[in-house]
Amino acid sequence: MASGGGVEESKKPKLYSYWRSSCSCRVRIALNLKGLDYEYKAVNLVKGEQFSPEYLKLNPIGYVPALVDGDIVVADSFAILLYLEEKYPQHPLLPQDLQKRAINYQAANIVSSSIQPLQNLAVLKYIGEKVGPDERLPWVKCCIGNGFAALEKLLKGYAGKYATGDEVFLADLFLAPQIHAAIKRFKLDMTEFPLLSRLNEAYEELPAFQDAMPEKQPDTPVEERG
């Protein structure tokens, strides 16, 4: 795991992250929105650093992200976001309106439970080995397409400029990295998803989102920088 270091650095929250990880990206957006300076700790998933004994102490399941904030250690993006929301209430991630709040949980969970885990590195590696390398991309596109079709229907009655109105909330933090990966990494045709395409354009205008994207991280390989 690579780190920045320095005495002042040690007081900042530390985010264990991988540049292309959409789960890490959700947390990077939240930290940016809440104006929290943090130390970036790169965990190279391709090299298997998530399985080092040192990292497994932070997150026994061996996934990024993990956050260390003083004495507090919390892993899993959903748990980290709820922790940040309670500790740092500036720029709330949840709306007051209960129906809207519930839709934020639902949309976030569609991404985090019904899309992202199906296209995770470990799953793609398994499909590549057991079924065949050419089956990986069609599988990913099918999983993302099914989830996006549901999100289009779900958000139709709630979306404004962003997923549940004209303010950025939790659902947007899950949608932005997933849509970004669908377009840039998996080359998904988005014509069937006009609402999500429009939301993506709105996210691309926001500095907190721009700075969290895979192309801009300290561990982004030079050829992937943008």
Ligand SMILES: N[C@@H](CCC(=O)N[C@@H](CS)C(=O)NCC(=O)O)C(=O)O
């Ligand atoms: N539910 C977890 C999922 C975390 C997860 O799947 N992280 C991926 C990157 S987005 C990972 O670490 N994959 C490593 C691997 O598959 O070995 C969360 O939201 O944080």
